[in-house]
Amino acid sequence: MLVQTDVCIVGGGPGGALLGYLLAKRNVSVALVERHARIEKEFRGEHLTADGEEILVRHGLFDKVVAEGLLPMAKVEYWKDGRAMEVLFPDEEAGETHMSIHVPQGNLLGAILREAKRLPSFRLLMNTTAKELLRDSEGRTVGLKASRAGAELTIKCSVVVGADGRYSVIRKLAGIPARIKKHGFDLLWAKVPQPEGWEPVIRNALAGDQPISLFTQAGGFIQIGWNIPEDTYPALRKGPIEPFLEKFIDEYPDLEETVRASIKSWSDFILLKVYSSYSETWVQDGVVIMGDAAHTMSPTGAFGINSALKDADVLAELLLRLDLSEPVEAAKLLPFERERREEIDRFHRLQQEKEAAYASRFR
Numbered sequence: 001m002l003v004q005t006d007v008c009i010v011g012g013g014p015g016g017a018l019l020g021y022l023l024a025k026r027n028v029s030v031a032l033v034e035r036h037a038r039i040e041k042e043f044r045g046e047h048l049t050a051d052g053e054e055i056l057v058r059h060g061l062f063d064k065v066v067a068e069g070l071l072p073m074a075k076v077e078y079w080k081d082g083r084a085m086e087v088l089f090p091d092e093e094a095g096e097t098h099m100s101i102h103v104p105q106g107n108l109l110g111a112i113l114r115e116a117k118r119l120p121s122f123r124l125l126m127n128t129t130a131k132e133l134l135r136d137s138e139g140r141t142v143g144l145k146a147s148r149a150g151a152e153l154t155i156k157c158s159v160v161v162g163a164d165g166r167y168s169v170i171r172k173l174a175g176i177p178a179r180i181k182k183h184g185f186d187l188l189w190a191k192v193p194q195p196e197g198w199e200p201v202i203r204n205a206l207a208g209d210q211p212i213s214l215f216t217q218a219g220g221f222i223q224i225g226w227n228i229p230e231d232t233y234p235a236l237r238k239g240p241i242e243p244f245l246e247k248f249i250d251e252y253p254d255l256e257e258t259v260r261a262s263i264k265s266w267s268d269f270i271l272l273k274v275y276s277s278y279s280e281t282w283v284q285d286g287v288v289i290m291g292d293a294a295h296t297m298s299p300t301g302a303f304g305i306n307s308a309l310k311d312a313d314v315l316a317e318l319l320l321r322l323d324l325s326e327p328v329e330a331a332k333l334l335p336f337e338r339e340r341r342e343e344i345d346r347f348h349r350l351q352q353e354k355e356a357a358y359a360s361r362f363r
């Protein structure tokens with residue numbers, strides 16, 4: 001099967017989905033390639049900050065996401081010895097009505113893709129995996145080969161966008177080197193039902209010298225994010241879970257019942273290997289990478305999703321100004337990298353500073 005389009009976006013995460021919508025809305029023909037068959041995917045960070053919210057509002061998508069379901073956070077708390085020692089509220093004088101917002105990723109993607117699918121120049125290819133870049137005699141990328149349910153698919157286009165996440169195949173196929181920086185910790189995620197009367201709050205505490213955070217979720221759940229020293233999970237898993245849970249209950253005694261009822265074994269946790277990545281370049285003739293593919297972030301501060309949305313917003317504006325009737329040269333894509341790299345570098349530094357300063361907040 002052959003598909004001809006102006007822009008082929010690989011990856012239907014928040015970045016790729018928003019980019020596809022923004023381009024198709026302005027009549028650019030787009031094929032969005034996503035390897036999963038359904039949008040409800042594995043466990044992800046799902047908190048929108050003010051930056052992400054502003055982008056969705058500006059593009060008329062926020063109300064659509066509200067209709068799918070989301071939950072604004074009322075406050076952020078810092079806990080010690082089983083009680084809140086510091087509470088932060090929205091800055092009402094600055095017009096804030098909430099802290100961050102929890103949006104299940106299925107709801108965010110569902111809302112964006114539902115709007116995109118109404119547009120005649122948008123084509124969504126689910127269950128389709130990008131495998132190989134197609135290049136012309138001058139070495140410019142002019143499309144890709146993908147597989148869909150065992151069948152080969154060729155997509156010809158003027159630019160391939162790698163929005164395919166932290167393990168980006170497009171970045172690897174393009175031969176763009178990326179430096180990895182470890183942060184000294186990994187993260188265990190778990191999800192437990194909220195007890196009766198639970199408020200929409202983000203809580204932070206320290207168990208020993210490791211942060212444990214709680215993120216209230218839409219739909220009646222609490223997401224637990226628990227830092228553990230890097231690479232220690234295999235050894236931890238060999239021991240009993242009970243002493244580990246005791247540490248949690250010492251910090252958050254009001255959650256003892258729900259935690260004991262929901263976390264019975266190590267299999268109730270999901271491990272996230274934490275690192276950030278720094279790609280040598282984000283552009284090449286006929287290729288641009290964005291979001292986690294270009295700059296994986298650590299989970300600290302929920303910069304990942306929000307940065308991917310911002311990349312999409314900026315890249316869409318640039319692509320709309322370019323001639324997409326032929327392969328787009330790297331030099332023409334470079335303004336996107338120039339505009340976004342500075343902020344991403346700043347966020348990467350900010351994450352490291354926040355991580356280093358976290359423990360001092362509890363002294």
Ligand SMILES: Cc1cc2nc3c(=O)[nH]c(=O)nc-3n(C[C@H](O)[C@H](O)[C@H](O)COP(=O)(O)OP(=O)(O)OC[C@H]3O[C@@H](n4cnc5c(N)ncnc54)[C@H](O)[C@@H]3O)c2cc1C
Pocket residue numbers: 010011012013014015016033034035036041043044045046047128129130131163164165166168169271272290291292293297298299300301302303304305306308
């Ligand atoms: C377990 C986990 C927990 C996280 N926790 C947080 C958090 O707490 N806070 C935070 O801000 N961020 C967190 N993140 C990161 C956050 O989810 C990402 O920063 C954000 O989703 C980036 O969006 P993206 O669109 O760039 O990439 P992604 O959301 O990763 O989307 C990439 C998409 O590309 C698809 N894809 C990959 N390869 C191919 C291929 N070859 N062909 C077709 N499709 C392909 C994938 O299926 C996926 O849908 C977490 C990520 C993970 C994995």
